[in-house]
Amino acid sequence: MQKDISLEDKTKYLFDNLSKVTNITTGSWFSLKEINDIANQVTQINKLKRENDALILAHYYCSPKILFGVADFCGDSYALAKKAKEAKEQNIIFCGVTFMAETAKILNPDKKVILPPMTAGCSLASGITAQEVLALRKKYPNAKVLCYINSSAEVKAVCDTCVTSGNVFKIVENTKQDQIIFVPDLYMAKNIEAYLKNKGIKKEIIAAGATCCVHDKFNLAQLNDVKNKYPEAKIISHPECLPEVCKNSDFVGSTAGMLKFVKESNAKIFAVFSEWGLINMLEAQNPGKKFIPCGRICASMKRNNLNNIESVLKNLTDLQGVILDKNLAQKAKQAIDNMFKETENDR
Ligand code: SF4
Numbered sequence: 001m002q003k004d005i006s007l008e009d010k011t012k013y014l015f016d017n018l019s020k021v022t023n024i025t026t027g028s029w030f031s032l033k034e035i036n037d038i039a040n041q042v043t044q045i046n047k048l049k050r051e052n053d054a055l056i057l058a059h060y061y062c063s064p065k066i067l068f069g070v071a072d073f074c075g076d077s078y079a080l081a082k083k084a085k086e087a088k089e090q091n092i093i094f095c096g097v098t099f100m101a102e103t104a105k106i107l108n109p110d111k112k113v114i115l116p117p118m119t120a121g122c123s124l125a126s127g128i129t130a131q132e133v134l135a136l137r138k139k140y141p142n143a144k145v146l147c148y149i150n151s152s153a154e155v156k157a158v159c160d161t162c163v164t165s166g167n168v169f170k171i172v173e174n175t176k177q178d179q180i181i182f183v184p185d186l187y188m189a190k191n192i193e194a195y196l197k198n199k200g201i202k203k204e205i206i207a208a209g210a211t212c213c214v215h216d217k218f219n220l221a222q223l224n225d226v227k228n229k230y231p232e233a234k235i236i237s238h239p240e241c242l243p244e245v246c247k248n249s250d251f252v253g254s255t256a257g258m259l260k261f262v263k264e265s266n267a268k269i270f271a272v273f274s275e276w277g278l279i280n281m282l283e284a285q286n287p288g289k290k291f292i293p294c295g296r297i298c299a300s301m302k303r304n305n306l307n308n309i310e311s312v313l314k315n316l317t318d319l320q321g322v323i324l325d326k327n328l329a330q331k332a333k334q335a336i337d338n339m340f341k342e343t344e345n346d347r
Pocket residue numbers: 097121122123124125150212213214215275298299300301
């Protein structure tokens with residue numbers, strides 16, 4: 001969505017898109033009355049945003065009311081980090097989870113960065129500490145240390161390079177070292193091992209951390225059930241899923257990668273093993289294609305809503321936003337900058 005379009009056009013954009021997607025609360029389409037009610041609040045928020053020199057960034061897993069109503073830019077972690085880095089506005093309202101708002105602050109430290117729910121956890125980001133990473137570094141002194149972007153600023157600060165689900169395979173493949181410490185996604189680590197094995201590349205992956213409490217719930221039985229019921233469906237999954245789910249999928253990739261795959265595919269039915277917000281974006285972008293609702297919900301992402309966005313915009317001067325120690329932020333920035341450098345020509 002373009003930032004400088006008129007409020008009337010923004011409302012039209014909301015109507016056009018919300019009328020094509022499923023309301024996860026009711027399981028049916030948004031009614032005209034529901035959209036009208038949402039439009040009033042959306043107009044108010046968009047006015048406040050302009051008056052307060054604010055930019056709203058939203059992850060695809062947020063509610064479609066945010067994605068189509070008030071966000072200036074929607075994206076996955078990688079695209080949002082780039083947008084945050086380039087932001088000119090004094091205030092960045094980041095609709096996502098805590099590690100994403102921290103990343104925005106690391107990349108653009110002079111801006112006020114506010115997460116509307118103030119804190120919103122992620123099972124991956126809380127799955128490992130900087131001390132645990134330092135202990136691994138000590139044990140494997142020759143290993144390159146990669147952290148998934150879903151990690152705290154403290155963890156990023158003690159890693160060599162940050163990665164996202166969109167570039168992790170490429171970065172691992174291009175890594176010269178034979179040993180790689182990868183944190184904090186244990187299933188993604190297994191999927192990296194499978195990828196390297198397929199390519200005949202020998203590297204040792206030393207993994208530590210946790211799993212995504214949304215993607216780790218998908219399993220092979222569910223996938224086979226979908227395949228039996230919808231044999232013509234293409235199965236797409238995120239690399240945070242179990243290795244057997246990824247292995248049996250037609251496409252495995254980042255959120256942006258899945259959106260691209262569906263757009264370019266001639267298939268008409270897709271089973272999406274990822275968060276429901278992505279299904280809403282797929283529905284809006286692909287009228288005529290059907291999406292089987294096996295999506296799960298990230299409760300933390302859904303804590304961003306129009307009410308707390310409006311409240312943040314009304315109280316901007318009183319809110320401090322994300323605060324990070326300067327030294328720590330600089331070290332964490334090095335890991336993120338290394339990711340941008342190592343993927344310069346890819347996206
Ligand atoms: S979907 Fe998983 S990885 Fe993404 S924010 Fe939620 S818990 Fe974290």
